[in-house]
Amino acid sequence: MGILTIGIIGAGRIGKLHADNLKLMPQIKIKAVSDVVVDHLHEWAASKEISTLTTNYQDLLADPEIDAVFICSPTNTHASIIKEAARAKKHIFCEKPVSFSVEETIQALEVVKEHGVQLQVGFNRRFDPNFKKVHDLVQQGEVGQPHILKITSRDPQPPSPEYVRASGGLFMDMMIHDFDMARYVMGSEVIEVSAYGTTLIDPAIEEAGDIDTAIVSLKFANGALGVIDNSRQAVYGYDQRLEVFGEKGAAAADNCRPTTVEISTGENVVKEKPLYFFLERYTQAYIAEVTQFARAIMENQSVICTGNDGLQAERIAKAAKESLLSGQPVKIEHKKYAVN
Template identity: 75%
Template sequence: MTSLTIGIIGAGRIGKLHVDNLKKIPQIRIKSVSDVFIDHLESWAKEKQIEVLTSDYHELLNDPEIQAVFICSPTNTHATIIKEAALAGKNIFCEKPVSFSVEETEEALAVVEKAGVKLQIGFNRRFDPNFRRIQTLVKDGQIGQPHILRITSRDPEPPGVDYVKASGGLFMDMMIHDFDMARYVMDSEVVEVSAAGAVLVDPAIGEAGDIDTAIVTLKFANGALGVIDNSRQAVYGYDQRLEVFGAKGAAQADNNRPTTVEISTAESVTKDKPLYFFLERYTQAYIDEVSEFASAILENTEITCTGFDGLQAQKIAKAAKESLEKGAPVQLKQAAPVI
């Protein structure tokens, strides 16, 4: 295959970002975009040279020219569209999570497996050069047997309450990225989850039934331990740090900053704040994830972040919520990869 024709389902912030990044790949043709609010997208679609604009995503699935679709619509639509796209013979890129229900996700993955199409889940942090470097160091044994994983992930400001209500909660919406990162970096499945959470940023988040501050501890099948801390508000910027400590040493990934300049005077030592939010921090990761998805189809190679990876992160998120509610650790059964 020398070229790839793509359709985008959902043209919100992330859908538009994928369009911009796919435009950087010469072999890609973005033929169609579907969105329920199509009337507001005409000038944008014209600027991006989108050939077809529609409010009905089925038009993309029924188009024989389209070989792959990007599902960037709300989470509660993902599983249904995945199944329909797979049955239509389309390769699929789907934003996380696949669904809010493990059973629904498993059903969607079974349809994908039977159809024989490729499915990639949008855990973009796997493609960050810093985190990839640490994953390689761990896999190559340069840190020795991993003992402790530490992930810090804090947003610069909390989302609106309407978003919180539809998000699936902090574990499913926010920390799910860190759950995937934990499995990816440690190359081991999580077997036990313990969660603690609080409402310390915005009382309205608590009134909506969620938390805005959390710490989760993990036990891995390889014997290692992990700790993840999340907050919906870090006043100094987007705080994204990771460390793996092992028998031979440790590797850390610090925050990305506008510059690496450090100013030292008699009064203080200062440096730039972290980049403000995810679109800045993970610019290259977003580009690389869509590029590798396209390459996997064009060259018929393996997907980097599979449906199975999406399912496992979702199971950890579910276990974290259960642990928070019960006030006790929750065990996870290991499963063999299927997609």
């Protein structure tokens, strides 16, 4: 395949970001973009050499020139569009999560499998060079048998109550990234979850039916333990850290900062705050994930982050919500979904 022709469904912040990153690859052509409103997109589309704007995403699925679609629309549309795209024989990149329902996700994966197309789920943190390095070190045995995983993921500011209501909740919207990282880095399934959560930042989040502060304990099939902490507001920036401790030592990834400069004086030692926004923190990861997706399609390889990976992260998120509500640990049976 010489040129891979792409259509993007949803031209919000993440859809535009993917367009920017796809434009970095000369073998990619973005032919069409759909959104519920396109009047404000004409100048942007022209700057990206995108020839078609439409309010109907099905126009992209009906276009025989389009090889693959990026689904960047609201989560409640993902599963149905995945099924339509698969039936139209389009390869699919879908933002996380696939759906808010494990059953609905399985149905979508069935259709993808039936029609033989590729599906990559947008867990971009797998492609971050720091986290990937920790993953590689663990898989190479550098820390020996893993014993403890620690993940810290804290946003710089909370989302709006309107966003919270439509998000699926903290576990499905925010911590789902960390559930995927836990499986990815440890190379083992999570078999039990204990979740604790509360609202300490914004009462409006509680009124919207969610929490803004959470700690989740994990048990892995390989015997290791894990802990994840999330907060919707870290006043010092976007806090993203990870550590794997094992029998031979530990591997850790720290926050990314604007520079590595540290000023030491008689009064104090000062270094810069973490990068503030997720688009800054994961710039390289976003580029790498779309590059890998395009390469997988063009070279007929398997994608790195499959529909099964999306499904298993959703199962952990669902179990965490059940644990929060019940106050009890919840066991998980991870039935692997064969993608081929």
